[in-house]
Amino acid sequence: MSRARWIATGVLIAVFVLALFASALAPASYAKQFRNDTDHPPSSQFPLGTDELGRDRLSRLLYGMRISLLLAPAAALISTALAALVGGAGAYMGGKWDRATNVFIDLFLSLPWLFLLLTLRALLPLDIPAVTSVVVTFALLGILGWAASARIVAASVRSIRTSEFLLQARAAGCKPSRLLLRHVLPNVKPILLAQFWISVPLFILTEANLGMLGLGVTEPLPSWGNLLRELENYTALRHSPWLWVPLLSLVLVVSLFQFALGAEEPA
Amino acid sequence: MRMVRIIGRHLLIILITALVGGLLGATLVRLAPGFGIQESDLDAQLSAETREALHKEDAGERNVLSYYGNYLGNLIHGDLGYSRSMDRPVSELFRDRFPETAESVVIGVAGGWLFGLALAIPASWKRAPIYSTSATLVSGVFLCIPSAVLALTFLVIGSPGKLAIALVVFPKVFRFSRNLLVKTYTMPHVLTARARGLSSARIFGWHILPNIAAPMLALAGVTVSIAFAAAIPVEVVCDSPGLGQLAWKAALSRDLPLLVNLTLVIAIVTVAANSFSELLSPTATRDVL
16 A cells, blocks of 8 residues: 555544544534524634534534544445345346346446435425434435446456356355355455445535535534535635635545545556 | 347337336335325415315326336327426426536536546656646546535636536546556557657557547446436536426426436436447447448
């Protein structure tokens, strides 16, 4: 691993720790309103100022980061598990199962998943509680975001299925369960891990997009998506540059993921 | 004859994918929690009888298969149904809004490719570390910004929001084409051509282009679907009257006929773009010859 990737991973871990201890580090609760200090500019009491409801922006950012950084990996776990189940099982069984799985994956990939996500998220009841909206948003991300990973997993399992070592193991009388657990899974593990880590920043960005469209995590819970909605007040952006901080932190975290995954290295 | 068979196969794939995609869309919408809840349920001014009548009106949408069967029957006669939320026939809505989205997608794809290739070709040509790193950083930054924020930025600076789609497409084109070009430039026959003193333009035209054409055409199909997906947040943020904004409005108002039609159109556009690029790729041509 290069030095830049080590640094990126280190900073990313630091951001995770910061977000994890949001409740201890944040100056106030994300929902606490300072009604006498609405739209307050940055000060020693409110380092990033307060929003129009008088809530401390720094606290909301820390809590929002915690929600996005903890739940995006959870969604990535769901999507990777589904990718392994659908893509892996189909390719392992081979024949018509493999063909059927391929068609199913292609079908899912033919629809932009943001469209599906938008559709399903919008169909939720209008008065959904904030905590439920968080869980549902990230669960939908996980449930609908498996197809691209499944195609890669299927290709990998297909090549393992036809490999010589598996043929030898089969000829030696290995049971199918043992073949799967001892020979296939350990070889697919690096692919699954890579897909998991690639999905995390993707889900963070998708939640941010949904949040900006008003279909992500609902108030009063903060998330990167709904924190970015403040950018829509673009007349205020000129004299309140601190409103850009949620976006800058999002770009920083997603860039760190890119660096840590090695995507930033020139070929 | 073989070409006709290949085209026929692709058309069949487009048709099947669109039909199953439409059914999938309808099923997902039907199974989603909250289906059947109407805004009229929250309207205190409506009587219980009126609400019941409105629910009865939607009863046909409860069974997905019968709804989809009726829908396909009407589709054959050119009837796409009626949008309750927009109070207009769906075909009329599509006719009005499709050109706006098509224009956005064309501008987005063309701009993305232009910008991506303009950075990728010199990056693979010169191999200067400073240039390569800066180009990678620029593309990396755009990869990390949500498309809705990009659209908002264009709105703030008073530029057309459609250009935001180009910035969503560009990093993907840049990365893919740069990696491909770098790999192709190090191939033995290219190194030999260089050693023999062939001009850069000749090497590019005769030895690089034929090698990268097939994967680049495949990417072209993918970028159309990327641009189509990016059009949704961009059109919503910029208030552009296109299909992306229509999808958002249909989703918010739980308009099943509109959503099923949109799913069908989006599936057709995506699969057709992929099939078209596959058909144009030299591999397909070689199969025919």
